[in-house]
Amino acid sequence: MNTTRQGPRLPRLLSLPLRLAPGRLNSALAAHLLERVFAEQRSDGELDFMQGRTACIRLLDAGIELGLTVRVDGFAAHRMDRPVDLTIEGTAYDFLLLITGREDPDTLFFQRRLCMSGDTALGVHLKNFLASVDLDSLPLAGVVRPGLERGLDLYQRMLG
Amino acid sequence: MELVCPAGNLPSLKAAVENGADAVYMGLRDDTNARHFPGLNFDEKRARQGIEYARAHGAHVFMAINTFPQPAGWKRWQRAVDSAAHLGVDALILADIGVMDYAARRWPELPLHLSVQASCTNYESLRFYHELFGIRRAVVPRVLSLAQVQHIVEHSQVAIEVFGFGSLCVMVEGRCLLSSYAAGKSPNTYGACSPAEAVTWEETPAGLESRLGGLLTDRYGPGEDAGYPTICKGRYRVGESTYYAIEEPTSLNTLDLLPELIASGVAAVKIEGRQRSPAYVGQVARIWRQAIDACRARPQGFRVREDWSRELAKVSEGAQTTLGAYHRPWQ
Numbered sequence: 001m002n003t004t005r006q007g008p009r010l011p012r013l014l015s016l017p018l019r020l021a022p023g024r025l026n027s028a029l030a031a032h033l034l035e036r037v038f039a040e041q042r043s044d045g046e047l048d049f050m051q052g053r054t055a056c057i058r059l060l061d062a063g064i065e066l067g068l069t070v071r072v073d074g075f076a077a078h079r080m081d082r083p084v085d086l087t088i089e090g091t092a093y094d095f096l097l098l099i100t101g102r103e104d105p106d107t108l109f110f111q112r113r114l115c116m117s118g119d120t121a122l123g124v125h126l127k128n129f130l131a132s133v134d135l136d137s138l139p140l141a142g143v144v145r146p147g148l149e150r151g152l153d154l155y156q157r158m159l160g
Numbered sequence: 161m162e163l164v165c166p167a168g169n170l171p172s173l174k175a176a177v178e179n180g181a182d183a184v185y186m187g188l189r190d191d192t193n194a195r196h197f198p199g200l201n202f203d204e205k206r207a208r209q210g211i212e213y214a215r216a217h218g219a220h221v222f223m224a225i226n227t228f229p230q231p232a233g234w235k236r237w238q239r240a241v242d243s244a245a246h247l248g249v250d251a252l253i254l255a256d257i258g259v260m261d262y263a264a265r266r267w268p269e270l271p272l273h274l275s276v277q278a279s280c281t282n283y284e285s286l287r288f289y290h291e292l293f294g295i296r297r298a299v300v301p302r303v304l305s306l307a308q309v310q311h312i313v314e315h316s317q318v319a320i321e322v323f324g325f326g327s328l329c330v331m332v333e334g335r336c337l338l339s340s341y342a343a344g345k346s347p348n349t350y351g352a353c354s355p356a357e358a359v360t361w362e363e364t365p366a367g368l369e370s371r372l373g374g375l376l377t378d379r380y381g382p383g384e385d386a387g388y389p390t391i392c393k394g395r396y397r398v399g400e401s402t403y404y405a406i407e408e409p410t411s412l413n414t415l416d417l418l419p420e421l422i423a424s425g426v427a428a429v430k431i432e433g434r435q436r437s438p439a440y441v442g443q444v445a446r447i448w449r450q451a452i453d454a455c456r457a458r459p460q461g462f463r464v465r466e467d468w469s470r471e472l473a474k475v476s477e478g479a480q481t482t483l484g485a486y487h488r489p490w491q
Binding site for chain 2: 102105106108110111113116121124126127130132133134
């Protein structure tokens with residue numbers, strides 16, 4: 001059976017500014033943003049499972065690779081020339097669907113739109129952690145979420 | 161007929177209730193329930209918030225304590241029953257006779273439902289559970305045909321809940337040992353068919369390989385849909401061919417049978433998927449709410465809408481659905 005549906009992919013031109021930024025800068029920015037967004041969850045111990053573990057998030061069409069870890073003092077960038085425990089890959093569009101809660105990660109995984117390799121238990125825990133977070137209660141929710149939703153709508157209109 | 165939806169976390173519970181669930185079922189964060197995955201389920205704080213939310217919106221909450229305790233873990237199952245009672249859930253979903261006996265004696269006012277894990281397929285057996293433990297509802301296994309379900313409903317004093325939608329397995333419920341062979345843990349006592357730590361996914365030149373306990377369960381070609389890495393849904397070489405020798409990855413979808421299920425007096429329909437996200441729970445609950453309401457309003461003219469089937473197929477395992485054992489026209 002072959003029913004895989006791929007979502008729209010980012011045109012190379014649009015992803016150029018992101019590609020030009022060095023990988024470590026993207027990772028550092030992502031770590032900083034995650035630290036602000038998940039501060040409460042981290043202090044509640046809900047992110048202890050990520051302590052000292054490393055993950056690589058790869059937005060294939062945007063050419064972005066984020067290396068992330070959680071240390072005692074918070075999220076930090078992880079150098080991608082070192083081994084990682086978990087790798088998750090997908091297009092920018094599918095990641096947008098995922099973080100705005102519009103699509104179910106298992107659905108995207110069944111359809112091969114989201115790929116995961118490495119430590120499965122870590123991946124499952126991360127998936128369940130993200131699903132358990134009440135998106136509207138997060139700091140910056142009022143700024144980040146409408147921004148992401150608008151981005152997704154624009155994406156669907158332009159490329160869908 | 162009540163719509164009972166899964167909740168693996170608080171946002172899923174809210175999604176279920178917002179989209180029309182009459183009741184939600186949840187589990188605690190340990191091996192006392194059959195969806196034991198890292199980071200899933202409710203601690204006491206979240207359970208309390210969930211119950212409060214459901215109650216404020218007129219929905220019921222059931223607690224699944226539906227695995228079978230081993231001697232060393234007995235206290236954990238007792239604690240789970242006591243926590244659920246203190247939290248004030250509307251019913252417990254139980255499978256083990258010892259746990260049922262404890263709950264019935266310690267909390268006589270707390271309604272008990274018989275889990276599908278008890279694998280109870282006839283009304284005499286239900287009568288036994290009713291007389292001994294006072295169970296008020298039973299979730300019947302997915303191996304029964306519609307005629308057999310109707311037969312049980314007609315003859316049982318216990319309300320009957322059936323599965324309406326969700327992933328299917330080999331359905332040797334409460335007794336399946338397939339994954340113990342590969343992972344060293346049983347879904348019946350540990351609460352997961354594919355314990356996450358025993359699963360690996362690896363891209364190889366031959367395709368995407370899934371392994372359980374090191375044993376190859378499937379290899380997916382480029383673009384081929386993947387499924388859950390369970391033994392029962394793997395592809396194996398039998399003789400000269402390699403195929404789904406036990407079962408194909410697929411989801412049950414009984415929307416077509418809704419008028420018959422309602423007319424036969426089934427008390428509740430259950431949606432599978434506590435391991436899925438709030439997005440899945442919201443989508444499935446919304447469609448089933450609309451379908452049940454439409455069917456109640458005009459049972460004769462009820463037709464399954466094309467967009468319902470499309471949406472449900474999309475979130476299904478293997479992107480396909482079946483009527484499963486319900487449909488056996490020769491019976």
